[in-house]
Amino acid sequence: MSTTLILATISMVIALILYSLGVFGEKLSGSIQKKHLYFFGGGLIFDTIGTTLMTRIAQASGSQSLGMHQITGGLAIFLMVFHLIWAIWVYNKGSQAAKKKFHQFSLGVWTLWVISFLLGMLVGMGII
Numbered sequence: 001m002s003t004t005l006i007l008a009t010i011s012m013v014i015a016l017i018l019y020s021l022g023v024f025g026e027k028l029s030g031s032i033q034k035k036h037l038y039f040f041g042g043g044l045i046f047d048t049i050g051t052t053l054m055t056r057i058a059q060a061s062g063s064q065s066l067g068m069h070q071i072t073g074g075l076a077i078f079l080m081v082f083h084l085i086w087a088i089w090v091y092n093k094g095s096q097a098a099k100k101k102f103h104q105f106s107l108g109v110w111t112l113w114v115i116s117f118l119l120g121m122l123v124g125m126g127i128i
Contacts, residue, residue: 004053011050016117019043019080023110027103032091040087044080047113051077054120069123072116079109 022039026032051073083106090102122128 004057008050008053011046012117015043015046015050018046019110019113023106026106032087032099032102037087037091040084044084047077047080069116069119072112072119076113076116079112083109
C-alpha cells in the first residue's frame, strides 16, 4: 500500500469522525455551539485532503471515469462547504426556526457524505 493511499485513508477516517462529532454533537446538545463549527470545518478540511490525495492516485493509475462515487463525493464536498457557511450564520444570527432546519440539513449532508465514503471503500476494494 502506498504512502499516499495510507495518508488519504487516514484523512478520510478523520473527516468521518470530525464531521460525525459535529452533526451528532449538535443534535445531542440541542443547539449549535462553537465546537461544532470546528468539527464541521475540520471534517471539511480532512475530507478535502483525502479527496485530493485519492484523486491523484486515480489520475496516476489512468482512471478518468466519472462514477457514482465521484458524483456523490463532489456533491458532498459542495454541500459541506455550504453547510459550514450556514452553520456559522446560524451560530451567529440564526433564529430558533433556522436552527431546527439547520439540523435537518446537517443529517442530510452527513448521510450523503457517508454514502460517498462507503462507495469509495467499495470501489477501492474492487467490489463495485
